[in-house]
Amino acid sequence: MVRINSIQRGIVIDHIKAGVGLKIFNYLGLDKAEFTVALIMNAPSGKLGRKDIIKIENEIDIDFTVLGFIDPNITIDIINGEKIESKIKLKLPDKIENVIKCINPRCITSTEQEILHSFYLSNREKGEYRCTYCDEINNPNNIS
Amino acid sequence: MLKGRNLIDPMDFSLVELEEFFNYADEIIKDPKDFSHVCDGKILATLFYEPSTRTRLSFEAAMLRLGGQVLGFSEAQSSSASKGESVADTIRTVECYADIAAIRHPKEGAPKVAAMNSKMPVINAGDGGHQHPTQTLTDLLTIRNIKGTLSNLTIGICGDLKFGRTVHSLIKAMSRYENIKFILIAPNELSIPKYIKVEVLEKNNIEFTEVEKLEDVIGDLDILYMTRVQKERFFNEEDYIRLKDSYILDKEKMLKAKKDMIILHPLPRVNEIAVEIDTDPRACYFRQAKFGMYARMALIAKLLGVDK
Numbered sequence: 001m002v003r004i005n006s007i008q009r010g011i012v013i014d015h016i017k018a019g020v021g022l023k024i025f026n027y028l029g030l031d032k033a034e035f036t037v038a039l040i041m042n043a044p045s046g047k048l049g050r051k052d053i054i055k056i057e058n059e060i061d062i063d064f065t066v067l068g069f070i071d072p073n074i075t076i077d078i079i080n081g082e083k084i085e086s087k088i089k090l091k092l093p094d095k096i097e098n099v100i101k102c103i104n105p106r107c108i109t110s111t112e113q114e115i116l117h118s119f120y121l122s123n124r125e126k127g128e129y130r131c132t133y134c135d136e137i138n139n140p141n142n143i144s
Numbered sequence: 145m146l147k148g149r150n151l152i153d154p155m156d157f158s159l160v161e162l163e164e165f166f167n168y169a170d171e172i173i174k175d176p177k178d179f180s181h182v183c184d185g186k187i188l189a190t191l192f193y194e195p196s197t198r199t200r201l202s203f204e205a206a207m208l209r210l211g212g213q214v215l216g217f218s219e220a221q222s223s224s225a226s227k228g229e230s231v232a233d234t235i236r237t238v239e240c241y242a243d244i245a246a247i248r249h250p251k252e253g254a255p256k257v258a259a260m261n262s263k264m265p266v267i268n269a270g271d272g273g274h275q276h277p278t279q280t281l282t283d284l285l286t287i288r289n290i291k292g293t294l295s296n297l298t299i300g301i302c303g304d305l306k307f308g309r310t311v312h313s314l315i316k317a318m319s320r321y322e323n324i325k326f327i328l329i330a331p332n333e334l335s336i337p338k339y340i341k342v343e344v345l346e347k348n349n350i351e352f353t354e355v356e357k358l359e360d361v362i363g364d365l366d367i368l369y370m371t372r373v374q375k376e377r378f379f380n381e382e383d384y385i386r387l388k389d390s391y392i393l394d395k396e397k398m399l400k401a402k403k404d405m406i407i408l409h410p411l412p413r414v415n416e417i418a419v420e421i422d423t424d425p426r427a428c429y430f431r432q433a434k435f436g437m438y439a440r441m442a443l444i445a446k447l448l449g450v451d452k
Contacts, residue, residue, distance in 0.1 A: 104252065106250075106251060106252050106272045106273065106274075107251065107252050107253055108231065108249070108251040108252065108253040108254040108256075108257050108271075109253070110251070111251060112230050112231060112232075112251075112257070114230065114232075115232075115257055131253065132253075132256070133252065133253025133254075133256050133257060134252035134253040134271075134272075134274055135252075135253075135274065136252075
């Protein structure tokens with residue numbers, strides 16, 4: 001078992017579906033971080049079987065909306081003095097902008113690059129998003 | 145109130161707004177001359193990034209018959225798009241010259257981008273395989289005028305139900321009215337997409353059946369909406385040969401149809417309706433084209449907020 005020390009002050013992003021952690025790590029730009037960060041992959045989880053965890057030893061601004069879009073089951077713990085100070089519950093955002101690009105090659109956003117890549121939540125139960133322009137179904141797997 | 149609005153999606157107008165639109169269109173149909181000057185001094189820009197003679201002429205005829213004028217282009221090569229100008233920049237420029245715009249574009253969502261960047265009303269005149277809302281308004285206006293109602297109808301839709309955007313829009317639009325039943329006639333390869341069945345028909349408790357052959361159901365229909373079946377859509381030649389005649393409407397099949405059934409088609413027709421049917425009083429597809437012009441007249445006038 002790999003041991004990662006607990007953090008003094010910072011953020012723990014937990015219950016990330018196994019395999020998605022690296023995507024979030026890159027999206028948050030943590031590969032360029034100058035503070036301590038840990039990406040734990042395939043950790044055992046009672047709930048998920050396997051999960052990824054990100055520990056950040058710093059207070060940073062995170063766009064929780066995007067994390068909710070990627071996986072609303074992710075939990076966020078704000079740590080202070082090695083203790084959980086607060087928990088943030090994520091939910092699917094009604095709208096996301098410039099997080100993913102539309103997969104439809106016939107969409108206007110495929111040729112006009114300056115257009116805002118905008119998507120609306122079309123089915124909350126299925127976590128389904130559609131492109132604001134062409135209505136094509138898109139999902140978090142398209143995140144770059 | 146439709147003044148200043150855009151029409152991008154066939155479902156943009158509520159049922160109340162559609163009634164307002166239909167009533168205005170009926171007034172135009174009753175006496176078009178009364179409306180021949182309502183758009184005096186107004187200009188419609190027809191921005192056609194891909195050729196579509198029929199739709200463009202219908203828009204232009206509509207504006208001219210309202211007393212307005214028309215400017216625009218009929219293919220991307222003759223516009224600034226060929227120099228790399230964005231849709232947003234084009235519409236911002238055109239709104240300096242015109243009062244309303246109809247835009248057709250091969251890319252899906254382009255008219256929405258135009259509308260988001262425009263202060264003048266924008267009408268989607270067709271965006272790729274996505275939407276063609278003025279065709280839907282045309283279809284509804286035609287049905288309402290010829291059948292006298294948009295409720296209590298059995299509608300057969302025949303041909304390419306998979307890729308046909310007009311078909312998807314028609315089903316969505318008609319699903320808002322009471323006691324509508326659909327009979328969907330298509331080969332398996334071209335059957336209606338699952339999302340239309342789940343998100344539109346089943347969600348709204350609309351009765352529908354799917355069949356492969358037109359001759360089996362034609363006698364049950366109040367409306368037969370024909371579309372073209374293209375050979376290249378089939379996976380194999382054998383299926384095409386087996387089924388192709390089922391999607392060609394001829395005199396023999398019409399013998400089984402009700403006396404007051406109407407035949408509609410978004411046009412252009414290739415061979416899916418035999419020319420011999422054209423003289424049958426139930427053939428309404430050319431009248432439908434005329435209703436299309438009236439629908440566009442009513443739409444332009446309503447979005448501009450002009451009146452006689």
